[in-house]
């Protein structure tokens with residue numbers, strides 16, 4: 570399945586991945602993240618049942634802390 | 637016509653968004669800037685040049701050589717003399733604009749005394765380097781009705797959010813748990829443009845608020861990466877939580893009570909300070925070993941990780957507890973903790 574992740578064409582190996590699955594993978598694990606799917610912000614309580622679909626535009630915004 | 641000091645703000649007054657009336661409001665305003673490192677330098681310089689009435693900067697650090705690449709208020713002399721940042725910054729700011737009341741305070745702001753500094757401010761600008769401080773700031777803002785503007789940057793990226801009490805989501809609505817994350821300016825590096833861009837987002841909002849142009853506020857969380865050429869603005873209003881402990885109906889301002897903070901304790905006679913996170917963690921020490929390897933000699937087994945850096949040895953335990961060996965000063969230990977663990 571292909572999605573546009575932070576503006577980049579990205580291939581997800583598993584079909585029907587949820588936002589929660591995405592966040593538990595790779596570099597996003599354990600980070601402070603705000604999620605937007607197709608222009609709509611997604612609340613934490615919806616991560617586990619928000620399924621990603623082919624062509625979705627996903628923005629993962631990192632709350633960076635440096636100053 | 638020859639220009640003189642009276643023309644100082646003429647270009648800002650000519651700008652349709654501010655005007656003379658806005659400038660006069662700005663001249664009566666008090667702004668507090670927490671932290672005067674990279675972001676704080678950029679924020680303070682803009683606010684002082686713009687003619688805010690009073691600008692206060694607070695910081696506990698001293699100027700170091702590695703600051704000069706991006707912390708634009710400081711000189712080589714400041715680094716040679718290891719001047720407190722708040723002192724060097726106030727000196728420079730006052731010479732830039734003598735008509736602004738500039739105050740530099742050398743202090744490590746904690747939950748116990750933050751109110752002393754925030755009282756009477758019209759706006760608080762965040763230039764801290766950690767989320768412990770930001771959550772305290774977020775709580776005090778909601779409690780006392782003072783807006784604040786979050787800014788953070790690392791590498792080539794940055795983020796900002798304006799938090800107006802009673803309107804939209806607060807930082808606690810968006811982040812409900814604090815855990816060490818491990819990416820700070822010391823670990824990921826940072827370039828000056830990321831600082832300036834973040835500061836520009838913050839100060840544009842500050843000028844709007846302080847000149848009485850609230851309707852012009854951005855209303856979104858903004859995030860960018862100047863190297864990856866990305867920019868997003870997210871409407872976070874949907875994430876405002878009715879049960880938010882900071883801005884919800886039955887709010888308790890949990891970060892103003894000491895229990896939700898990393899607890900520091902000096903271990904007697906051992907030249908060691910212990911820092912314990914508010915909630916026990918389950919950290920992967922091997923992963924932390926890889927992250928920290930660039931900053932000193934790292935050794936770890938399944939029980940503890942040890943990082944030797946400069947005069948200090950830092951031990952990290954899987955439950956998130958940290959021992960800083962080589963100091964009895966909790967402020968120094970906390971600064972090292974935030975440097976390596978965010």
Ligand SMILES: [Zn+2]
Pocket residue numbers: 805806807808809810876877880881882883884
């Ligand atoms: Zn809230």
